[in-house]
Amino acid sequence: MGEKHVVRFEPVGIEIEVDEDQTILRAAAENGVQLMHGCKEGQCAACKSFVLEGDMDDIELDRYSTFALPDYEKEEGSTLLCRAHAYGDLVIELLQYDEEIIRNGLPLTRGVVEVVAIEPVTHDMRHLVVKLVEPAEIKFFPGQYMDFLVPGTDETRSFSMANTPNREGIFEFVVKVYPDGLFSQFLDTRLQVGDRLEVEAPFGTFTLRENRTSDIVFVGGGAGMAPVLGLLRSMAERGVQRRARFYYGARTTRDLCFEKELAELGEKLFDFTFVPALSEPDPGEEWDGHVGLITEVVKKNETSLEGMDAYVCGPPPMVDAAIVTLTALGVNEHNIYYDKFTTTGEQEGEDGQ
Template identity: 75%
Template sequence: MGEKHRVRFEPVGIEIDVDEDKTILRAASEQGLQLMHGCKEGQCAACKSFVLEGDMDEIELDKYSTFALPDMEREEGQTLLCRAHAYDDLVIELLNYDEEIIRSGLPLRKGTVEVLANDPVTHDMRHLVVKQIAGEDIKFFPGQYMDLTVPDTGEVRSFSMANLPNREGVFEFVIKIYPDGVFSQFLENKVAVGDRIEVEAPFGTCTLRENRTSDIVFIGGGAGMAPLLGLLRALSEKDGSERKARLYYGARTRADLCFEDELHALEEKIPGFRYIPALSDHDGDDWDGETGLITEVVRANEPALEGMDAYVCGPPPMVDAAIALLTQRGMDERHIYYDKFTTTGEPEDEG
């Protein structure tokens, strides 16, 4: 353990002690503070913040991408909380925050899970189901994610839960298989029912805002289906809710669509809910639905979005394009909640 320093977050006025050996984000998460974050690897910029007080020379950053934090922004006093180590007392201005989420966070818990199922749902996505068998009970909010450690490697990968919190300690994931992915190859070629995996959770802030009553637009692609499915399942369980919702989900071909039966069933459970899939590379066979990039489908179907909320989960280019479109159509950016599904690897550049 290193020396501890006091870090205060403004404008919420919350103070915590941060060990030099831990990033500011990690220290906050361990103490139950859910600061905005995404990849935890310095690639997505969701945790970007401004140093109001403190010597920038007393902040050490682990490796990060200069796409997330350009040199000019770092020189101006901005930093990435998921990469930053404090070596002095600091005052941090949160540039992207939700006070309700910050104060209602759940502390991190570690445990061991056992694999219950590992089934393909498309040619390159798996439905992994596990159950916790050891450690403190892990609690989470729909839309959050879990870190899983690949056995015998020490490599950690993050995946969103697709299910609702439950007393049985069961967690579901929808995971995309990449040809050279460490966890992908482990999942595709080695994982069997009964295997055990070390985990830690919860992470992430793309959760359903309970104090909001606005209608919702969900936009997703690829494994972004997992958190969106969790959020929709949560929305369907809310008695008396009149929040209308629609899910725009982009896939390349019809074979890349999944959970369609459940999504159509949710159209009957959630008032005014519509599931709108779109194919970017359809072959014309037995498909009369939407075609093209999912953001263009949203553009064609959503002329005005003032006063609404959005949840966007998927590859970074899709998320960025969706945020730009939603704000153009009148949505308040403060009510756009997102998860960028970055792939794990060496950041593009060392800070």
């Protein structure tokens, strides 16, 4: 371990000690301070913050994308907390934060899980179900994600829980299989029921803001189904009285999943509408629903979303396009909560495929 330095987060006034060998985001998570973040790989910019006090030479960044942090922003004092190591005391201004989430964060817990089931839900997505072996419990909020250590490597991959917290220690995931995906190919070709995997959780801030009562619009694509499903299941279980609609983008009918459960959830939720759309339906396939990119369908269906909360989850192009669409329709940018599913495999398009 390296030396420790004090990092203070403003405007929330929280101080933590950060070891030089850790990223600032990692140190915060270990202290139960849940800062805004997404990919943890320097690609999505969700954790971008500004250095108010401290020498910029006292910050070292692991490898990151200049799309997330352009050189001119770095020179002006911006940094990515998921990549930043502190080599001196710092004061950081959080550009995106939610005080309710920050102060109610859960500490990270490492554990071991055993595979219970691996079932196809589409031609290229798998429903992975695991059961906790140790410790006795890993706490999480619906919408958060878990890191899996890829066997035989030092690499981890992140997947959102599709289920709600339960006493049985069961976790469900929707994993998209990529041709060159390190974990997804292992899952699809080698992982067996009964195998054990090392995990760590919880990560992520894609959780329901309990202090809000506004109607909700969900926008998702591809494996972005998982965290939205977790939030909807939680709302149904707890009888949350908030109107919600879920716009989900797929390429063709064979890319759709969980339609039956979403219809059943519609019977349990206060007021829920599921709106699937296909961006490239196959010629001749039977489909009488919406056609087009999911953001186009939202634009077509909605005249105003003023006063609503929005939760967006999927590949970066879809998330970025959705944020533009939602703000144009009147959603306050501070009430748009998103999770960008970055990937080291083949890049996904706006429709999530």
